[in-house]
Amino acid sequence: MPGFRYQAYNVEGKLHKGVLEADSARQARSLLRDQGLTPHRVEVIAANDPASGSRFRAVTLSNTEVTQLTRQLASLLEAGLTVEQSFNALIEQAEDERSRQVLAALRGEVLAGNTIAKALSAFPRIFPELYRTLVAAGETSGALPRVLSRLADYLEDRALLRGRLGLALIYPAIVFAVALCVVGALLVYVVPQVVQVFQHAHQQLPIMTRVLIAFSSFLQATWVLWIGLAVAAGVAIHFALKRPNSRASLHRVVVRMPVIGRLLRRLDAARFAATLSILVGSRVPILQALEAGTGVMTLTPMREALATATRGVREGMTLSRALGATGAFPPVMVHLIASGEASGKLDEALERAARTQQNDIAVRLAAFAAIFEPAMILLMGGLVMFIVMSILLPIFQLNQLIGK
Numbered sequence: 001m002p003g004f005r006y007q008a009y010n011v012e013g014k015l016h017k018g019v020l021e022a023d024s025a026r027q028a029r030s031l032l033r034d035q036g037l038t039p040h041r042v043e044v045i046a047a048n049d050p051a052s053g054s055r056f057r058a059v060t061l062s063n064t065e066v067t068q069l070t071r072q073l074a075s076l077l078e079a080g081l082t083v084e085q086s087f088n089a090l091i092e093q094a095e096d097e098r099s100r101q102v103l104a105a106l107r108g109e110v111l112a113g114n115t116i117a118k119a120l121s122a123f124p125r126i127f128p129e130l131y132r133t134l135v136a137a138g139e140t141s142g143a144l145p146r147v148l149s150r151l152a153d154y155l156e157d158r159a160l161l162r163g164r165l166g167l168a169l170i171y172p173a174i175v176f177a178v179a180l181c182v183v184g185a186l187l188v189y190v191v192p193q194v195v196q197v198f199q200h201a202h203q204q205l206p207i208m209t210r211v212l213i214a215f216s217s218f219l220q221a222t223w224v225l226w227i228g229l230a231v232a233a234g235v236a237i238h239f240a241l242k243r244p245n246s247r248a249s250l251h252r253v254v255v256r257m258p259v260i261g262r263l264l265r266r267l268d269a270a271r272f273a274a275t276l277s278i279l280v281g282s283r284v285p286i287l288q289a290l291e292a293g294t295g296v297m298t299l300t301p302m303r304e305a306l307a308t309a310t311r312g313v314r315e316g317m318t319l320s321r322a323l324g325a326t327g328a329f330p331p332v333m334v335h336l337i338a339s340g341e342a343s344g345k346l347d348e349a350l351e352r353a354a355r356t357q358q359n360d361i362a363v364r365l366a367a368f369a370a371i372f373e374p375a376m377i378l379l380m381g382g383l384v385m386f387i388v389m390s391i392l393l394p395i396f397q398l399n400q401l402i403g404k
Helices: 025-034 053-057 063-078 083-093 097-111 116-120 129-141 144-198 207-242 244-255 260-281 286-296 300-314 319-326 331-343 346-403
Strands: 003-009 015-021 038-045
Touching: 003 025, 003 097, 015 097, 025 038, 063 083, 063 097, 063 144, 083 097, 097 116, 116 129, 129 144, 129 260, 129 286, 144 207, 144 260, 144 346, 207 244, 207 346, 244 260, 244 300, 260 286, 260 300, 260 346, 286 300, 300 319, 319 331, 331 346
Parallel strands: none
Antiparallel strands: 003 015, 003 038
């Protein structure tokens, strides 16, 4: 039974929107009238409907919603419900119209004879290629509930890692921005007002005060230029990241950075290992798994290294040897993969490698946050002390002259 998205008015003229199931649009209108509603618009929800395809492609779900949907679908299928019954339950439980629209469209496609993976392809913005590849592998192997459960675990771990990274980077960025604004305000607005006191004093100012006055005058004359340069640099980087060649050059520069480069490489390696673990555990061929795993890596040099490793595997090399030959992946990860290949438990070894990399990233982020916070406090305190001392030293000299 297909789903329909409707807009209808009640007796008070209030507009109601929602989703319902019916055999036809006529029956959907009849059901609305039975509820005391006057139908205004009734549209079939089908992912392959040419009249509504563009609207469905615009529908988006958050990462949390996709993870929750995946977990619930896995639980329902594990409980023995059919795919149709599972989607019916999910539609009934959905709390917002967007989720109901997506679920009803997926259900309609499945009832029309398509696989779940094929139905998901109508929503590429919600379900990326990796997601669809895993679902297709689960349907082919007959282990869809287990694959969906592992996929939900993967999505939760990825969201947790992204949250840790965000917390580790957002706080230092806020501290740095506040420190920059405070020091800038002192130099541009406060210092010039205080310096006027010394203009009529016929005495040699201390070197610290002269440096401060010169730097303050420089900022007063050029602060607009610096803001313009910062905005221009941001816009240039934004457009450069959209061009493959420029993006690759920027990524190579970032990868060579001592701390950030190593952290981002390990982050890509963790994503790759976790993805490959699910793909291999779902009986996806290794070459196809490697190609799908490329999509989760963000750095161009890491993508190029994986492409080189894929060619090596295609030519007969083992995965561990091919990855180790690139020099881009952590040695611990390569050794764990080699151990998994020797024992025949590659998926478990890859999962262990992903956990190892994630734990290493978490430790490094915690250490970075622990060092950055006091460092910024000391730096800001030093700058403020320099400004205060530069202002107070001439005052002390004036008091000494007056005392004499």
